[in-house]
Each structure stands twice: as C-alpha cells, then as structure tokens.
Amino acid sequence: MSSENSSAEGTQRVWDVVVVGAGPAGASAAYAAAVAGRSVLLLEKADLPRYKTCGGGIIGPSRDTLPPGFDLPFKDKVHAVTFSNNGRFTRTRRSRQMLFGLINRPEFDQQLVEHAQKAGAELRTGATVVRVEQHGAAVPDRRTVAVVLQGGETVLARAVVGADGSASRIGAHVGVKLDQVDLGLESEIPVPETVAEDWKGRVLIDWGPMPGSYGWVFPKGDTLTVGVISARGEGAATKRYLEDFVARLGLSGFEPSVSSGHLTRCRAEDSPLTRGRVLVCGDAAGLLEPWTREGISFALRSGRLAGEWAVRISEAHDAVDARRQALNYAFAIKAGLGVEMSVGRRMLKAFERRPGLFHAALTGFRPAWKAFTDITRGATTLGELIRSHPLAQRALTAFDR
Numbered sequence: 001m002s003s004e005n006s007s008a009e010g011t012q013r014v015w016d017v018v019v020v021g022a023g024p025a026g027a028s029a030a031y032a033a034a035v036a037g038r039s040v041l042l043l044e045k046a047d048l049p050r051y052k053t054c055g056g057g058i059i060g061p062s063r064d065t066l067p068p069g070f071d072l073p074f075k076d077k078v079h080a081v082t083f084s085n086n087g088r089f090t091r092t093r094r095s096r097q098m099l100f101g102l103i104n105r106p107e108f109d110q111q112l113v114e115h116a117q118k119a120g121a122e123l124r125t126g127a128t129v130v131r132v133e134q135h136g137a138a139v140p141d142r143r144t145v146a147v148v149l150q151g152g153e154t155v156l157a158r159a160v161v162g163a164d165g166s167a168s169r170i171g172a173h174v175g176v177k178l179d180q181v182d183l184g185l186e187s188e189i190p191v192p193e194t195v196a197e198d199w200k201g202r203v204l205i206d207w208g209p210m211p212g213s214y215g216w217v218f219p220k221g222d223t224l225t226v227g228v229i230s231a232r233g234e235g236a237a238t239k240r241y242l243e244d245f246v247a248r249l250g251l252s253g254f255e256p257s258v259s260s261g262h263l264t265r266c267r268a269e270d271s272p273l274t275r276g277r278v279l280v281c282g283d284a285a286g287l288l289e290p291w292t293r294e295g296i297s298f299a300l301r302s303g304r305l306a307g308e309w310a311v312r313i314s315e316a317h318d319a320v321d322a323r324r325q326a327l328n329y330a331f332a333i334k335a336g337l338g339v340e341m342s343v344g345r346r347m348l349k350a351f352e353r354r355p356g357l358f359h360a361a362l363t364g365f366r367p368a369w370k371a372f373t374d375i376t377r378g379a380t381t382l383g384e385l386i387r388s389h390p391l392a393q394r395a396l397t398a399f400d401r
C-alpha cells in the first residue's frame, strides 16, 4: 500500500507507517498496522534480541493483548506471593490459579517483533532515529513526515508511531509532559538449583523504606531477577535499598550476570499523545501504572491502538482529517489507560503515606488479596474494581485522607 514520491534526487519510498522502537509498544503497533495490510517499517536502534531492565511480569491484560497464536515464553508461573514490609512481617499467600507469568524480555520482545514481521512489517535494526520533521525541506508534502536517522538518512511516512521508550525523542517532539519519574535498579542473579527450587512459582514483594518504593524477587528458572524502584532523585538510597534487600535475602554471595538501571515515567494527565501525524505510545508516552510501575500491558495496549489509528492517519488526505484521527487515538487512550492511571496515582499517594496499612490489608484481609489476584490474573483492572465496588471506593477514599 505504500506510495512513491518524487523528489529532486529521484523517487523515494513513502511508508504508510513508520514505528520507532521495537519494544512491546513498537512491536504491537507494527503488528496492528501490518495486519491491516499497510506498509510498515519498524526502526530499532539496538541489535535484537536486546536486554531491557524489567521484571518481566506478564499480567492478564498483557496476555490478552498479544497477537493470535503468540506462545508466551514463560520462565515461571506464579502461584504464591510472599509480602514483607521493609523485610519484616513476612507472609506468603497462595493461589490455586496462576496469578501471572514471568518472561525474559530479550526473548519476549524478539518474539513480538517476529509476529509483526510475519504480519508484513519490515524491521531495520541498528537504526537510531534522531528526530522527526513535519515541515521543512526534508518533507515533500503536507501528508508526509520525515524520520531522520543518525548519519543523516531520511525515511518518509504518512504516519509515525513513537515507541522509543522512556528517553523518547519522539515524545520530546510531541511535547509529552511527565508528573512522575522513578528509577528502577535490577540484578539478574544466577543461583544454584537448591535456591532456585525454593523460589519456584513464588515471587516476593517488599514495601521499601522510601515513600512509594518497593522491591521484588521474580524467579526465572536458574536466575532470580531482583529489583527495587523508587522516585528518581534518591539514587544513593535506592542503590542502598537494593544492596540491603539482596543481603537480607541471603543472595549477596551470588554474582549477578547483569546489574542495570532504567527510568520509568508517568505522563501528566494533560500531556499530549499526538502531534500532527505523529503518535506516541508505551513508555514514550509516559503510559505506565503509577503505583506498581507495570508497563508491559500499557505498552502492548497503547501500541496496538497507536498502530490502528496510525493506519487511519496514513489514509487522511488533509490536516483536518489527520487531526481528527489523532484526537480519536488520544481519546481511546484517555478513556482506557488514562482512567487506570488516575486510579493508580491515587493508590500510589495512599501507599506512600501508609505502606503498613497496604501490607496489613494484602496479608490479612481476604478481599484485598482477592482484588490483587483478580487484577494480576486479568479478571478485572484497578479502575474497574474501584468503579464497581463501593467497598473498594470507600477504602481508597479513606486512604486518600
């Protein structure tokens, strides 16, 4: 479906949709646009598979958004959660049903990209996008966006999806505004079989010492992913929390195979999601659950919507039509993920103030544990739960005070 465009240098291909970044958001967007029969180019700066600092927790909404036939490469399936409050009051709760699954990101992301390719998207790795231009010499007409790569090459598209993660260049072009930035630190710790066996099917969640912080152990066969997250700006304290956490768990003696850090970002409620023929999704748009910092389902869900609306933008014949389609995308995001984020923001505020109460509720109050299991399994979302349960509404309002 891509068109040709005459320029002074000759004829340059114009893609229907160019997607920047091949994480879950970008692969999802590329899949959605390709499956609709459009020409799609997926640009990724890294070579694939690439490492991404992430716990790799796959909750129900992530699973439900995957392309048909996608076989989740689970490293473990979680049936039990051990909760502790800064190392104390430890209690394990179990469930007969699987709560959520654990994957390794390089493998998961690679598989998503392969699905997009099978649907017809073309992948180009080692391609770093430095900027997009919607006006000026590089742009042949008003229906086209120029995507400029490092080295100076320009790629043309009718619509662009920015899915380039938390340091997004496309997000800067769109003017994404943030109201929460956190720092996540993680170690991949290979452990002996006896230790791995002890963690099989069970994760640990520890409410941390800094307001809003928490830590986790996610087992993945012979390796444990151990991480902590806290508000940015407390780098030294966050690092100390991870060290103490690892020591407390008796894991200091094992050498991590990878230790890394990454920022997570949550958009401000009035942050733009589009500019002209450019849309942003996933971390690039600041779409992330503010309390748990769960981002894979946000990336997959917003990526899919971005791919679908990018198709419509690519077909728009003038700026007014393109704008209408872009606004529809923004509306779809705000009505779904936006609502979940606003409940998540309230949860985080309440959790920052009273982590002990959250801990007591999850470990000692059946409905709170049930809500946790329903959300992780995908039977409901935080937003739905608060909307439909007067008790949950009252509890959150009480926490708010």
Ligand SMILES: Cc1cc2nc3c(=O)[nH]c(=O)nc-3n(C[C@H](O)[C@H](O)[C@H](O)COP(=O)(O)OP(=O)(O)OC[C@H]3O[C@@H](n4cnc5c(N)ncnc54)[C@H](O)[C@@H]3O)c2cc1C
Pocket (backbone or CB within 6 Å): 020, 021, 022, 023, 024, 025, 026, 043, 044, 045, 046, 050, 052, 053, 054, 055, 056, 057, 058, 127, 128, 129, 130, 163, 164, 165, 166, 167, 168, 169, 183, 184, 185, 186, 227, 228, 229, 261, 262, 263, 264, 281, 282, 283, 284, 288, 293, 294, 295, 296, 297, 299
């Ligand atoms: C410590 C930590 C733990 C987490 N744990 C979980 C978890 O257990 N479960 C969960 O759901 N979420 C988790 N998250 C959040 C989750 O990792 C992100 O929300 C998710 O990766 C967002 O996906 P994305 O596709 O938007 O961005 P990314 O996965 O970051 O992908 C962006 C891609 O764009 C590429 N790129 C960047 N810049 C350019 C450029 N200029 N040109 C071309 N390509 C570019 C990058 O190389 C990358 O491949 C965690 C985050 C952190 C920091």
